[in-house]
Amino acid sequence: xxxxxxxxxxxxxxxxxxxxxxxxxxxxxxxxxxxxxxxxxxxxxxxxxxxxxxxxxxxxxxxxxxxxxxxxxxxxxxxxxxxxxxxxxxxxxxxxxxxxxxxxxxxxxxxxxxxxxxxxxxxxxxxxxxxxxxxxxxxxxxxxxxxxxxxxxxxxxxxxxxxxxxxxxxxxxxxxxxxxxxxxxxxxxxxxxxxxxxxxxxxxxxxxxxxxxxxxxxxxxxxxxxxxxxxxxxxxxxxxxxxxxxxxxxxxxxxxxxxxxxxxxxxxxxxxxxxxxxxxxxxxxxxxxxxxx
Numbered sequence: 282x283x284x285x286x287x288x289x290x291x292x293x294x295x296x297x298x299x300x301x302x303x304x305x306x307x308x309x310x311x312x313x314x315x316x317x318x319x320x321x322x323x324x325x326x327x328x329x330x331x332x333x334x335x336x337x338x339x340x341x342x343x344x345x346x347x348x349x350x351x352x353x354x355x356x357x358x359x360x361x362x363x364x365x366x367x368x369x370x371x372x373x374x375x376x377x378x379x380x381x382x383x384x385x386x387x388x389x390x391x392x393x394x395x396x397x398x399x400x401x402x403x404x405x406x407x408x409x410x411x412x413x414x415x416x417x418x419x420x421x422x423x424x425x426x427x428x429x430x431x432x433x434x435x436x437x438x439x440x441x442x443x444x445x446x447x448x449x450x451x452x453x454x455x456x457x458x459x460x461x462x463x464x465x466x467x468x469x470x471x472x473x474x475x476x477x478x479x480x481x482x483x484x485x486x487x488x489x490x491x492x493x494x495x496x497x498x499x500x501x502x503x504x505x506x507x508x509x510x511x512x513x514x515x516x517x518x519x520x521x522x523x524x525x526x527x528x529x530x531x532x533x534x535x536x537x538x539x540x541x542x543x544x545x546x547x548x549x550x551x552x553x554x555x556x557x558x559x560x561x562x563x564x565x566x567x568x569x570x571x572x573x574x
Contacts, residue, residue, distance in 0.1 A: 299403030335415040338553035342443025344434040345377040352381040353445040354421035355550045359414040422548040433457025444549045451542030469520040
């Protein structure tokens with residue numbers, strides 16, 4: 282029986298196994314779908330599908346620099362224990378190399394990339410079957426500089442937070458790393474005030490005005506107070522306006538200026554941010570397993 286692409290796709294959807302594994306299973310079973318499912322289960326390769334609805338909110342961030350190019354990515358797993366697993370770490374490093382080399386436009390495009398004929402999606406499926414947890418490539422960012430610029434890379438707590446920053450006009454990598462450490466600690470949203478939209482500023486100004494009026498401040502001084510409080514708002518969200526964590530007498534703007542460079546941009550990933558983590562009841566989980574549910 283001919284092994285069609287549609288049959289391979291159907292088997293993959295039913296089992297979550299890798300494409301090449303599905304094709305091999307169908308060849309072994311002469312196209313018998315049910316027998317192929319059993320084959321994959323026997324080999325332990327159908328496990329990925331059973332984990333598709335689990336929440337992968339742990340994991341790691343990772344940064345790879347190669348000359349004038351660098352990538353930061355986040356790969357998720359279900360538990361922090363697996364995130365520290367050697368096989369998981371090898372997978373993450375391999376994904377970083379493949380993505381930096383190919384520079385895909387999106388995660389979807391990245392999953393279609395191939396190494397030795399095996400798509401990244403299938404590499405991840407194989408890792409799921411081997412490691413035993415749901416694993417996902419969540420996001421990545423690639424940066425390119427010139428010989429006159431510097432990357433600053435910093436991983437906090439073994440990758441729980443990852444920051445990649447680029448300084449243009451200076452080759453001081455140590456200074457760039459210091460800025461990355463600041464970003465990891467303070468978590469700014471923007472580089473400078475220029476990046477904050479007029480709509481966001483106006484919304485903040487309106488909120489601050491109402492706050493001042495509700496505090497009973499005289500209307501004739503509210504406007505001045507609001508502008509002062511807006512300055513504090515910019516300090517909260519704009520990197521260059523913030524007090525440098527390594528020198529409380531200096532703004533980040535002044536520290537960067539002392540290097541002769543400017544901040545081109547930064548990417549900060551915190552593992553699992555924005556993912557709704559499932560709260561399991563451990564006792565119920567144990568009883569469920571005892572009862573065979």
